[in-house]
Amino acid sequence: MSAQRWEPEGVTTERNATRVGPGPGQNATEAATGPEQASAPEPLVRVEDLSVGFPAADGGAATSGPGAGAATVRAVDGLSFTLEPGAALGIVGESGSGKSTVAFALLDLHRGTGAQASGVVRVAGRDVLTADDAALRRIRGGVAAMVFQDPLSSLDPYLAIGDQIAEVYRVHHRGASRRAARARAVEVLDRVGIPDAARRSRSRPHEFSGGMRQRALIAMALSCEPRLLIADEPTTALDVTVQAQILALLAELRAETGMGLLLVTHDLGVAASSVDDLLVMRAGRAVERGPVNAVLSAPREPYTRALLAAVPRVEQACGDRAPVPVPAPAESRREAGTTAETAPEPATEAAPGGEPKAAASDAAGRGLAGPAPTTAAAAYREASGAAEPELLLEVAGLRREFGGRRARTVAVDDVSLTLRAGETLGVVGESGSGKTTLGRMIVRLLEPSGGSLRYRGREIGGLRERQLRPFRSELQMVFQDPVASLNPRRSIGESIADPLRAAGRLTGPEIVARVRGLLERVGLDPDWYHRYPHEFSGGQRQRVGIARALAPEPRLIVCDEPVSALDVTTQAQIVRLLGDLQRELGLALIFIAHDLAVVRQVSDRVAVMRGGRIVEEGETDAVYDDPQHPYTRSLLAAVPLLAGAERPVEAVATERVEAVV
């Protein structure tokens, strides 16, 4: 930390020469209580009455007078909270409830984007919203660092990852030499569990797997040694073991350096194990807030209760789950500046009397209710009456390499699997183990380097683009990176409509109706047809991606982390939707996810991948209940438990790190 580094007013701290690594002479309590001892009443973060509105680009159709055309979408509405130094606050809530928007406001990332933020946001004693550009730059990264929700498109595609981290590091450590910064980059990459960090630091983002990119972003944040870490869904792309490792790392840093943590997540299990306080958001407002244990064990609000109820449990076998009552997502409002007085209380509206009844009323449209039959595949088997459904996919010895002669990576190595119509194959495994690569090969976005790939009896591994055309609409993929998979210049409606238009079977109005229907089914407002991708929250984009994959009525969908960014209720809705389609159409699914609970919930069979190979494969319950491979066992052990208070965080953390290493 150099001399000219900005220090917040009113806070005298002893934080000096802090490192991410275990620092001598400081223990958690000291660090955590440090600022308070310095008689600074100012908390690390103080948010008061924060409101953020986005201009609706297509708004004002009816009005054209001056000042009109300024319709806004109020994403955050009068939110207040504080965060003490060294403390951790979790923000949970349904997709689109404004979590990311709040996180952005803490660094005033809305500045210059057209979004209007009002209220007070103070970070380390500095008013962020009114700070000038230079002061703001010092806060950004140096005081508070951000891990973005879309790690995949948040890295510069042209630069080596290590250089990107080094650059950011040098912004806040003026004295650091180029080499020192690079060394630091390698160090933090290593810290977040990137294997062979020195070599991989020279890779560009497209050479990283989704989870690796996410970890790279976390590494970037850590490299700056911030006093506050704002992590927006930092572990969505991580498998549970790595997730556990990252969470443990964060806990460790908090303990060591007194770093404050603002964790935005939809995963209550993650929240339970990593934060002190929990803020439950809905429709831009705080629904409930309190100590994490209190909120999770004795939720006061019906909405919170509903959320909790929807959490899938890994120990629960697929068949023996009761239908999940889910409150209707309250986000499909085109709402602007609804004031506190006039806005109906979302939670109450959704579930008056504390009983979430909306689920039932919405059931038909959203396909959420109704008892789940054993598995979709079984159901389809029953429905189609066939003894054995058609064998869709046969993969044998599939292999894929990247890179030239010198820097060769074998991403997928000798993978064999089969898939029948109506069946779901869950694929879990380590980050970077080749799941995405395998998925992309199956839909033939990538050409296999070796092995055979047969779809409905026909070898498609070596086919050229033109020959593939007939299969295209049958093989779909939900991309791991919803941002990159949507054309920023086209409205999402048009993107979804595209396969339909390409097929040319439906008329224009039919297509629009169809797309609106699809939007509705994935839980989005059909009126958002004309919105552009950047106007959506992370989870919403993911659902757009799902809707698009569904549009051409495929026979097989490779879902690459389709629900990772979704809150549990929305997740349940999507899972249900996929199940329904599977039953109706005999859809085959390859469900790539790191969330073992969800995988268990949806899969007939599950394959566990590691280092490009399938290390274990079998009937879901069999694998879950009696894992054979040690890696599978460590995976299952690492699943964060919802009743997070049961085990002390530190204990879990060390345990898991050991499990991984």
Next chain:
Amino acid sequence: GPEDSDSKGAGGGSDAPRKGGTLTILNSHPQSDFDPARLYTSGGGNIPGLVFRTLTTRNREDGAAGAKVVPDLATDTGKPSKNATVWTYTLKDDLKYEDGSKITTADIKYGIERSFAAELSGGAPYLRDWLIGGDTYQGPYKDKKGLDSIETPDEKTIVFHLRKPEGDFPFVATQTQFAPVPRDKDKGTAYENHPVSSGPYKVVKNVGDGERMTLERNPHWSEKTDAERHAYPDKVEITAGLDSAVINQRLSTGSGADAAAVTTDTNLGPAELAQVSGDKELAGRVGTGHFGYTNYLAFNPKVKPFDNPKVRQAISHAINRTSVVNAAGGSSLAEPATTFLPERDFFGYTPYDHFPAGKTGDPAKARKLLAEAGHEDGLTITLTHSTVKDFATSPEVATAVQEGLKKAGITVKLQGLEDNDYSEKTKSVKDAPGFFLSAWGADWPAGGPFLAPIYDGRQIVKDGSNYNHAQLDDKAVNAEIDAINKLTDLKAAAKRWGALDKKIGEQALSVPLFHPVYKRLYGKDVKNIVISDWTGVLDVSQVAVR
């Protein structure tokens, strides 16, 4: 000649010129031909005249006195036989090349013979037409025997045998083909890279095919044998390939070496003239001269409706010479013309205006004539011009003609041809357009070279370059031309050329438009400005820079 390839300015410095210094020449066209056989210049050319001496040369004096031919290598301007078919020259003593070797008449003969070689084509046609056997001779490379009609009885005497009497032979002997070329130094087409100098300067550097040239004193040249060239500067630096606007800008600015600079090919354009005339200092550095040159509208009577004399007359009456003169740069750069011969006595200028158009045209008379010709509802014709920006055959002049004729009910369509295409088409007997802009300049200051190529029926060139655009083949005219050519009394000849011009003018075979005036800037330090009526431009062999 057809185009004054080199000449295109009179004034002078005050104090006496001295030797020394470096003269800079800023030109737009590189001296890409520097072989004496290939040059087509009037009076031996400006820059070539510094290197090549010829049997005779132009008199280097201001005005009309400069239109006289004077001896150069020879002791006189030539002794004609009785009927002017045999011309004899004797060389001066002590004539040397740049290497100190002696200049002999055999070298002059060889120089002339070279110009017959196909490899070295480009020179004027007179020797081919005049010398006995010249029409079939193929040059010394193919035809080692040489041309019998040139005799060199001794080292100092040379005799020319002509097919018919040519009183103008001394003028022709000024052309660079009459420069001596030592046979053993001849490298054919490569000779131009290092031509052997007989004049006051030798070529020491020639880069980019005449783009950059340096001339230095030829130590073996002696003032005693050369009464014409002064050769004051020690060195001449030639820079060519410059934009004409830039040349004029540099001359007017005159910084550094540009103070001692002249140009041998760039005139002041109208815009520059407008600017210069407002500046006393600059106006004092403008050399004005007249070269025998006429810009005219040519008719091809083989093409309808120009076969009808009435139509040609109507057009002659309708022409608005004021507009045309303005288009050519205004009254300071162009003098309206009604005669084909320029207004100088040595051409035999005889004033006439057969079809008076006044200053701005006589549309009434023109309409009347058109009606008589059967075009009472007006007439649509096409005027062919070149697209090159020369204020002579260029679009500006064409549009001025077009506008003028409009008042007489004549609609003129313009056909602009790229320069090369234009010159080829207009000089073709077969494809010549009916009505086009043309110009003609004298190869030497006499009526003969001005009228004969244009109106002599025997000079209609079927495949090649035809200048008899009207394709006039009139026995009487041909006979008169032959008769005048016999005259060695130039004054008498001039009178008859004038009369012939007037006579032919009656047929309205062309509409004389204007005679250009040459105005050229020269540098601050340039002295001894001589501008003869032969070339119309400042004579570089006379200028001094000290």
Next chain:
Amino acid sequence: MIPYLLRRVAGAVLVLFVLSIVVYAMFYAVPGDPAKLACGPRCNPEQLAQVRDQLRLDDPLPVRYWHFLQGLFVGQDFSTGTSVLHCDAPCFGLSYQNDQQVTELISQRLPVTASLALGAMVLWLILGVGTGLLSALRRGGITERVLTWFTLAGTATPVFIIGLLLLMVFCAQLRWLPFPSYVPLTENPEQWAWNMLLPWTALALIESAKYARLTRSSLLETLADDHIRTFRAYGVSERAIVGRHALRGALPPVIALTALDLGSLFGSAMLTETLFGLPGLGQLLVHSVRTIDLPVVVAVVLVTGAAVVIANIVADLLYAATDRRVTLT
């Protein structure tokens, strides 16, 4: 990489081959007779026939083309009259108009044009990309406006006006610079640069607006990308963001355009060359086109063509170097 280059070079040769055929065919169709021009203004038919024969103009097109190829690969013999001149391969023949070896003509002029084009390129890239950068950084600011007007004035003005203005102001009025006259780099580097300054400036002024606009718009485009947000969120200064992250993404079109302009400048800087008295290829080309001097035309077009092709190969290599996702195949 190596096979890629080999393939590109083979492609380049093919392009040049096609180019020469196009030029031959085109100029064969052009009316006009080079012999007449070579023969002089007052040529008679016999002489003309001799000249035609000498220039082999009576041969049919394929034969002439064949001779051209022969010259290129084995050389050609020409008679100067007194001796036989052997022109070594690659021989582009002799100029119809002045009997100079075309190879020599080109080799004298190529350095001039190359100096002009390359120097101007450096300047316009600095000016153009710099302006583009600045205007993307200072969006809506006074700097942006001034720069924008400046470069726009450049695009909107033909070179013959800009050049003349520059000459008037800097050489005639202020006398800061000499009137340009080409001095070879090998002779006197300082004089070379000094004399080339104005021509470079003129071309750069004209071209830079293009680059400024393109850089700016590509930059704004990339600045809207998500990854830029990351660096903003880490307090990286706007300048570093634009300069390091956005610029890279904005470069491909700029590189493509530079290659293009550089290549085509070789054959079309004729107006600039004339104005500044630079004996370059452009002037030579126009002159030889006007005189239907086919050997010279073909040679110049091939040389400029080679420049274009090479520039494009370099551009593609550069392009793959800036964007690693692009593979050279």
Next chain:
Amino acid sequence: MTSEVLATTQAGAPAPASGARQVWRRLRARKAAVVAGAGLALLVLLALAAPLLSALTGQDPNTYHDDLVDSARGGVPTGTWGGISAEHWLGVEPGTGRDLFIRLAYGARVSLVVAVGATLLQVLIGVIVGIAAGFGSRFVDGLLSHVSDVFIALPMLAFVIALTAVVPADFPRPLLLVLVIALFGWAGTARVVRAQTLSLKKLDFVAAARLGGSGPFRVARRELLPSLAAPVITYSAILLPSNIVAEAALSFLGVGIRPPTPSWGQMLSTATTWFRADPAYVLLPAGLLFLTVLAFTVIGDALRVALDPREASRLGVGRRRTRNANKADNANKVDEAGGASVSARVSGAGAADTADMAGATSAPQKGGPA
């Protein structure tokens, strides 16, 4: 945000405008674009109304006025400022005395038609070829790249000189110029488009479109074109002035528009030498050319922004402005410190917002030189 504003927007909300109408609305919101558009419309009007103006002023573009020029001084117009008078609003042409205003008006016709025509054609060919090369197979890319190399390598000026000699004299000149300029210019667009396409095709959304069963044409049209719009529009806005200037250069070489038809390029090329003796003669066509270029650039820029949904949403809202709004907002808070109710604060913030929005729409901050 006041509640009235909300009421109206909510009423209008269910029918979101799509595509072109949105772009049009965004364009209209930019003052600079509106001014440039108006300027351009005026120019087009000037061109279209040339005969009318000719009748109105009683001047013909080709009538000589020999009395208005000083013949002895090279034909420079008599009178001040290039001979401006009641009859000749912008003075007369040196040498001929033709009316400049009318010639400029007529000149606009040719220049605009040639420049716009050539640009459109160039861009059309360029985009098609560029996409095909960037998106097509290796063979197609190789072939098209080589073809475009040939066209780039052909020096335009030289070939135009040759071409004009081959093309029949009665072939309409403006059309010939359009064809020639386009023919020699499309390769540039193609290269730029190709470079961009190569980048784009690596993106996941293109992969997604392929998965959706879109053939190459569809992908090109639906996915690539929108993303190419920005560079292509910017590039066209640059090409346009170069094409006007190309026309001037061709005129300078004598192969452009045929006299006596006026064109700006031809006026410029003859005017060059006059800019000391008669500055007005140069400044007029040069000024008009500049304004045209400016207008096209501004419109091009505005169009580029309007076509980008990401840029469009921050349309008119500059960085500084947001900050001011926040300051105002803060001031509000200080005023109401203590007892202020939540609603009061919210409406206070709303007022600042509204003021900001209003300001923003009337004074765009971003982009555009005007």
